[in-house]
Amino acid sequence: MKIDKSKNTRREFLRGAAVTAASVTVAATVSKTASASDTMNTTGSGYQKTKHVKTYYETARF
C-alpha cells in the first residue's frame, strides 16, 4: 500500500484537533436526530438526488 505522508499529517492534525474529542458526542446527536443523514435523500428536507445520481446508484448496485 502506498503511504501518503501528507495525508497522515492531515489526519494526525485532525486527530489532535479539538474537533475529534468534541465530535464523538456530536456524532451521537447527529445519528439520533437522524435529520442530518436524511437531508440528502429524497425524503429529507435538504436535497434530493437528481435523476442522474439515482441512475448511478442503480447501475452501481449489485
Next chain:
Amino acid sequence: MSTQTAENLNIINNEDQLRADMYSFLANLLRAEPSAELVNQLTKLESDESPIGKSIKTLSKLASSLDLPTIRDEYVRIFIGVGRGEILPFASYYLTGFLKDKPLAKLRNDMKEIGIQLAENVKEPEDHIASLFDMMSGLILGKFSKKFSIGEQKDFFNKHLAPWVDLLMRDIESSRIAVFYSPIGTIGREFMEIERSSFSMDVTG
C-alpha cells in the same frame, strides 16, 4: 470500476466521519428552529476542555436551562425576523450585499455538476449556511455521485464557504440577540479554523 467506486463510497476514515458529523451537527442547529428532540439531545452532550468542547458545554447547559419556545423564538429573531432577521446566513448576501446574486449562481452550477438539487419543500436559496454544511457533509461521506477527494472538498470549501463563513460565525457569536446561538457561532468558528488548517496541509486527497 464500479467495484472500486463502491468501495470508495464505504471507506471513510474516522477523522473524516467526525468532520462530516460536525458539519451535520451545525447544519441541524442552523437550518431552522430546533425540535424538542434536538434540544433534548443537546442536554446530553459531553465535552472536553478544548475551545469547541467548552462551547459545547455552554450549549448543553443552555439547552437544559432555557425552555423550548425561548430557544425557538431566538432562532426566529436572529435568522428570520419580522421582515428580515438580524443575520441573513446566505453566501450571496455576505459576499455581495444582495440575496440570490452571483455566488448563488456559481453554487448552483457546482451543485449541478455534483448531481444534487434542492428538495421541493425547501424555500430558502441553496447558499444558506445549513445547506452548504449539508453539502460538505455529503461530499465527505460520498452521499452524492461519489466520495469527493480532500482536494475536491477543499475546492468546494474555498469557493463557497471560506470567503464568508468566518464572518458569519463571528456575527452569530456576537449577535445582540443570541444567547443559545452564541456558543453555536463559536463552535462553527473554531471548526472552520480547523478545516482551513487541515486543508492547507493536504491537497492530494
